[in-house]
Structure formats: C-alpha cells, structure tokens
Amino acid sequence: MIPYGKQQIDQSDIDAVVEVLKSDFLTQGPMVPRFEQTIARYCGVGDAVAVNSGTSALHIACLALDLGPGDTLWTSPITFVASANCALYCGAKVDFVDIDPATYNMSPEALEEKLKQARESKSLPKVVVPVHMCGQPCNMEAIHALAQEYDFRVIEDACHALGGKYKQEPIGNCRYSDITIFSFHPVKIITTGEGGMAVTNDQTLAERMELLRSHGITRNVTTYGSMGVRESGSKTHPYAHTPIPPYTNTPKHPYIDTPKPAYYYEQIDLGFNYRMTDIQAALGISQMKRLDQFVARRSQLAARYDELLSDLPVTTPWQHPNGSSAWHLYVVRLDLEKMNLTRRQVFEYLRKKGIGINVHYIPVHTHPYYQAMGFEWGMFPESEKYYQEAITLPLFPAMTEKEQDRVVDALKRILPTEHTEGH
Template sequence: MITDEKKCVVHMIPYGRQEITQADIDAVVAVLKSDLITQGPVVSRFEKALSNYCEAEYAVAVNSATSALHLACRALDLKSGDYLWTSPITFVASANCGLYCGAAVDFVDIDPSTYNLSVTALEKKLKQANKEGCLPKVLVTVHFGGQPCEMEKIHVLSQQYGVCIIEDASHAIGGKYQGEHIGNCRYSDITVFSFHPVKIITTAEGGMAVTNHQSLAAKMDLLRSHGITRAPSLMSHVSDGPWYYQQVDLGFNYRMTELQAALGISQLSRLDQYVERRHQLAERYDQLLSELPVTVPWQHPDSYSGMHLYVVRLELNEISKTHRQVFEQLRGQGIGVNLHYIPVHTQPYYQRMGFRVGDFPEAERYYAEAISLPLFPLLTEKQQDRVVETLRGALLP
C-alpha cells in the first residue's frame, strides 16, 4: 500500500491475485489430516478431473508449468541438435524448456492483433528453415493472455513440416477454441497449464500437462519422479522383492503434492465462474476505456479467452507522456499494473546467444506500448473505476 500527502492510506490494487475460499481451506486441511500428503490418491483425482474437463485422455500433474514444459519437451525427445521455436512475447520458461534439453531456440514474431505467434510469420519461417535444413522439432504456441493461437492453421503447417506442437496454455485454462475447451489436444501433442497464484485457478504453485497419447503421458509420468519405476514391464530384469524399484531414465523431482491437488480440485469447481467474471470485467474495461488513447485487447472470433490478462497498448502519438511515465504514475497512485512481457530475445542470456534488438519488430513494438491492467475475479467495479480514472489522469492533460 502507499500513503498520499494527506496521510490517507491507499491500498494497491494488484494486477492479479488468487481467491481462497473456506471450501479450499477445508479441502487442504482434510488432506493434512490424512495419511498421505504427497503423491497419493488426490493427485490422481485432480488429474482425472482436469482431463475430463478438457476432454483429453491423460493428465500429468507437476510442481509448476515450467516443469510441465520441460517434461513435454523430454517426452517428445527434444535434444541437442534439435530446434524449438516459440513466441518472443511470453515468460522465459516457454523458451528455456528447449535449452534444458540441449536444443537451440528461436522465435516467431507475433500477430499485431492477438499478440500470439503470427501464423503468417510462422509459415514464412518454416519455408525458409525447410530450405536450410533447420526445421524445428518442437513449436511451443503460447496462448497469450488466455486467447488461443490459431491452432487449426498451425496444425496444418506442423503436419506439412513434421513439427511437434506443445500448447503453452499457462494463461488459458477455462478458455475455448472453436467451441471446445483448450487442452483437448485436437491440434497439438501436449498442452500445459499453470496454477500459479495469479493465474485463473491456483494450487499455490503447480502445473499440468495433458495429452491424448498414452506413450507421452507415460514418459512424463516416469520423468516427473526421478525416472524411477516399479512397473515390471519397464524393468530390465525380474524384481528382487516387494521393495524393488529401478531407475530406468534420468528424471527429476517434479511431483505435485496432495495438498496442491486438493486445492486444485476445489478451485476447478469454480473455474467457469472465474472465467465468466473475468469476461464481464474485460467487457466493462472495453466500454470504460473506449474514449481514451489506448488500444484494448481484440478477441479472435474462433476463441473464447481464459482472460488471464487485460493488456492495453498506449497510443503514444496521442499523449504527451512516455510509456514509462504512464506506468510509473499508475504504480505511484496504487494501481498495480504490470508488463507482460519483455521480449525474450532481448534478455541478456539470449543476447549472448546472438539475438539482437530488431530481430522481431512486432514484438518490440508491442513491448514499447503495453501495460497490463488489474484483472481478477475479486476485482470490484469500484476498484475498476479507480483503475480507469487513474489511467485517464495519466493519459489526458
């Protein structure tokens, strides 16, 4: 919170936050009183509930969406000598998951309307990569802000060029594409969700990978727990006794706990309600901001966004302040705006790989103008009015 000149306390309105109900607390307490608090039946129930919701065959719960992305890449056998492509407007995990596997990473510039990976840019880049013999093995499509990418068109290209697809739906649970829930994997190999506290539902930290391929699910299941198995079919020789297990691959400790899963099941029961409320608030923002020098988010007619983010772009040629000045004025007056995201290719780590400012101009234009306004189910209309009036004061003389 901040204090103004009159010493009145002004509470910061965050850009996002979780809702924890008594039902959530009761669900977690019930697990704390049970015999198992990690890797028990509740994790399996959460996996089943989510796969049913998405209408996917299999689900693998893990401790973060980053872990899910890594496991997805490993399950698709991404390795040194391969390429992974993704959007530059995303959190760094969407690209880092390729580096974890020893692969090279590259980016596809964004669509100026949706801020998702541009299908036109993708097609052009695939044609060139095919000529040069450096096609990607994996494409990570990021459903930015909750709006799905144009997956049918991307899937056609993936079939033409032999590319595996991971949907990074960290922002998009509860959304739909062509009338079907995101996560059904109709146009992808694996879809990944995030349950971080600022996301649409939360398990405190946590993630999930869903797929329709039993072999991919089995591989991710194995790798999330050190590559260790007790399944006789996976062991190299007969068990020495009831205590016996074997490490058959180099895996990780990416397991989700029973506590997280219990919270997830409880939150999942309110998912549609949360997404509906986010849409109501977004539509109200659209109306309240209609006369201000900002561009409000555009929604593709094929999509129903999970509406994780509400990002406006400042029309800087119509205002007298810089992007930074507007951002800092909002923060200084208790509006917890954020910026999603700094283009990944401009990060120092990626610059050392040879990427340069100017490589993906549409992403960079977006970054120079974007501000994420507060959006979460508990946001009140009074708070939303305060956000808009503070933005109005920052933009207009």
C-alpha cells in the same frame, strides 16, 4: 495497492487442504490422480500429468518428444522465459516467431514464412510452442496444418488459458497439438500455490512424462528394464538347470522368476523431482469447482474495461471470433504519439496511485542471456513494438467494480481523452 492479479481462496478451499493435512498422505496420495482426472475430464483429453510448476511441465513435455542436442524449438518472443528455456534444459537450440499484432499470439503467417526459409537451409524445428497469450487461443488449426506439412511437434503453452475455448471446444483437448501445458501459479485462472499440468491424447507421451516427473523411477512391472531381482537365494535360468548365484550380472534373457516384492522399483530414465503434492492437488480440485465462475467474472470485467476505456488513447484487447479467452491478463496498448508520454511515465504514475499495473512481457530475445546467444533488438519488430506500448491492467475474479473504477479514473487523470488535453 490493487494487484494486477490475485488468487481467490474461500473456505471450501481451506477445508479441502485441511482435510489432506489431517490424512495419511501429504505428498503422493489419492488427490494427485483425482486432480489429474478432473483436469482431463474438463478439457476432454485422454491423459493428464500433474507436476510442481508450468515450467516443469514444459520441460518434461519437451523430453517426452525427444527434444535434445541438435534440435531446435521455436516459440513466441512475447511470453515468460520458461517457454524458451525448456528447450535449453534439453540441450536444444531456441528461435522465435514474431507475433500477430492483433492477438499478440504467434503469427501463423510469420511461422509459415520462417518454415519455408528453414526448409531451404535444412534447419526446420523439431518442436513449436505457440503461447495462448493472456488466455486468448492461438490459431491452432493453421499451426497444426503447418506441423503436418513441415513435420514438427506442437506443445501448446496454455499456462494463461485454462477455461478458455477454441472453436467452441476447451483449450487443452489437444486436437491440434501433441501436448498442452497449464500453470496453477496464484495469479493464474485457478491455483494450487505452485503447480502445473501436461495433458495429451497420446498415452505413450503421458507415460514418459509420468516417469520423468519422478526421478525416472517405475514400479510398473511392464516397464522394468532389468531382468531380475538381485536377492539372496538362487534363481533358475530357463536355458540351464544349474542355480545362478545371487547378485551376479544378469543374462540377456530373463530369469524364470517369482513376482517382484512390494518394495521393488527401478530407475529406467534420468528424471526429476517435479511431483505435485496432495496438498496442492486438493486445492486444485476445490478450485476447479469454480473455474467457469472465475472465467465468467474475468470476462465480465474485461467487457467493462472495454467500455470504460473507449475514449482513451489505448488499444483494448481484440478477440478472435474463433476463440473465447480465459482472460488471465487484460493488456492495453498505449497510443504513445497521441499521449505525448512514455510508457514508463504512465507505469510509474499508476503505481504511485496504488494501481498495481505490470508489463507482460519483455521479449525473451532481448534478455542478456539470449542476446549472448546472438539475438538482437530488431529481429522481431511486431513483438518489440508491442512491448514498447503494452501495460497490463489489474484483473482478477475478486476485483470489485469500485476497484476497476479506480484504475480507469487514474488512467483518465494522466491520459488525454476527447474532453481533456492530459494531466
């Protein structure tokens, strides 16, 4: 079986992980901040916060922007469910914006029209999450302009897009957004096994996300919420000369106190255990050395697919000239009218031939959980039409041209071409 996606691990990756396994730190050691710095430098962004998944990154990004009950988040229906679920984790509501039929990303035109209606009904979103589907960047300049006009925050879901570019600059520089999210799942551009990253140019947002990823606990004296350590021995209050007994309620003003002991920490928010380990970070640092190589190979294979599929009844991916895709996925749309076949027939035939094609994605609003909220088929027609026609062909850096030829030959056996009438 040729998988639709696959990690590429070499000896340098293995050596990096083994080195950590032999070190004193497996969880929170020097590798996590080093990986954060590596991503931040690559993207040209101020701060990076590593977590254990892209989903976790989306969650803490929403919380950092104070998304909560009474608020609404808008995203694309064509995405993995995490892009919408992150709002529900915060107690907020979700709605969707239909896609551009050419890019499969959130349509700025559809977004603007929906915003006009929402302004009239006083139901504007607090956060919008455009998704860089397949690795192709959204029209972030247009979305940012709308954010300025309609006063919403922007989280870029770039889980497909590390290594891609928008307007000749790295995706993740947050020029047009508050926060950008990456994923390091094994089928993504680079992998840490499981893992994610939130990047931002806003130091306050970065500090909030750092707090939330680790139980809401801080050891930073500047962020302590209480007024003193409850320790045996007396404390001196600045406005009284009598000792204050230990373990009593803290007054509203601080003690004149000795520095906190090394073991001291405080929980000042309700956070989560979303931390990345040093083992994962070491793998990520090693993989980053080959990121551009991975993206270049994906791009090369995508261009070759374009050529090999040119006489088949499929629509190959169109690329906007303003962007350079990271090519996480290679999705084609089947011309079902010309084929006289269903997408399911094509899918099952290719699977039987050992071609691990997939479908990305079932529109989020059509899942039973979201239909129970009132969403229905027919609400986002471009997304639904895309879903009926889309299949994802195998694409990964270690894929050989021989494997790619196998995929194309299998498609040619079932799809009609200029020279055949079908299978």
